[in-house]
Amino acid sequence: MPIKIPLHLPAKEILEKENIFIMDENRASRQDIRPLNILILNLMPEKEKTERQLLRLLGNTPIQVNIHFLKTATYDSKNTSAYHLEEFYQTFNEVKTKKYDGMIITGAPIELMEFEEVDYWDELIEILDWTKENVTSTLHICWGAQAALYHHYGIDKYLLPQKCSGIFTHRVLDETDKLLRGFDDEFPAPHSRNTELSIAALNDHPDLKVLAVSDEAGPLIISSKDGTRIMITGHLEYEATTLAEEYSRDKARGIDIHVPENYFPDNNPEKTPPNRWRSHAHLFFSNWLNYYVYQETPFEWK
Known part of the structure; x- marks a missing residue:
């Protein structure tokens, strides 16, 4: 089944060319089914990307999904046009009386700041607390995962000696968990961050379980025991060239950055990197939508 997106969203044309099954509001209104409503708080600078x-990942399941985009009211994005934000995004005040089956909170390139220094931290805390009663399961990505672990569980991030960037092999720690159903025992995933989480602190917390870990890149997938919060420290959603674009950007800014590990063929930035994590990315999002959202959400919110 498809995802339902706004009629003129720019991503629509690109996804249609990739044969991703999508539909706009006009067609979706003629289908007599109960779709899932997914709210995406997009904190990334290049929001369209x-x-x-x-x-792309949410549209590869047998479940119809309605997508709603959320932006911060206390910080104005400088990398996305005001028209795009006004046309396709809402603020928290506009959605806080509603219920959502699932929510995604993205990463943000602000991990070197203390959480309390972030312009929209108070607003994010309000949103995180709101999800407890108004969202069936929330998926937090990269900095979004670190923010959730800090606010909900008191686990802080710490600075790495150099940026963790590349494709790393991860071990599945609990093959019986529904989120990892169908995963290989070992699988690759991209990371791109300057901070890390303590695996000991995660393991010691009674309400958390670490589901996948890398010897090089640390914990990747963490879940609350009840499945209402999923935290992923990497970027399974990344496209094949995303790390290359980040590497070129940082080099152009004069940042002393190493070549992403296990990424470019022959470790040569002039060569086109392959996507070696696509299948597990689709499986991860499908499992989350099916087992943690669709199977758990009420047919009608009270």
Whole structure:
């Protein structure tokens, strides 16, 4: 089944060319089914690129999904046009009286800041607390995962000696967990961050379980025991060239950055990197939508 997106969203044309099954509001209104309503709080600077990455994965399940985009009211994005934000995004005040089957909170390139220094931290805390009663399951990505672990569980991030960037092998720690159903025992996933979480602190918390970990890149997938919160420290949603674009951007800014590990063929930035994590990315999002959202959400919110 498809995802339902706004009629003129720019990502629509790109996804249609990739044969991703999508529909606009006009066609969706003629289908007599109960779709899932998914809210995406997009904190990334290049919002259209992140939209495309997430919609590609959300559109590959047998469940019809209605997508709603959320922006911060206390911080204005400088990398996305005001028209795009006004046309396709809402603020928290506009949605806080509603219920959602699932929610995604993206990462943001602000991990070197203390959480309390972030312009929209108070607003994000309000949203995180709101999800407890108004969202069936929330998926937090990269900085969004670190923010959730800090606010909900008191687990802080710490600075790495150098940026963790590349494709790393991860071990499945609990093959019986529904989120990892169908996963290989080992699988690759992209990381791109300057901070890390303590695996000991995660393991010691009674309300958390670590589901996948890398010897090089640390914990990747963490879940609350009840499945209402999923935290992923990497970027399964990344496209094949995303890490290359980030590497070129940082080099152009004069940042002393190493070549992403296990990424470019022959470790040569002039060569086109392959996507080696696509199948597990689709499986992860499908499992989350099916087992943690669709199977758990009420047919009618009270």
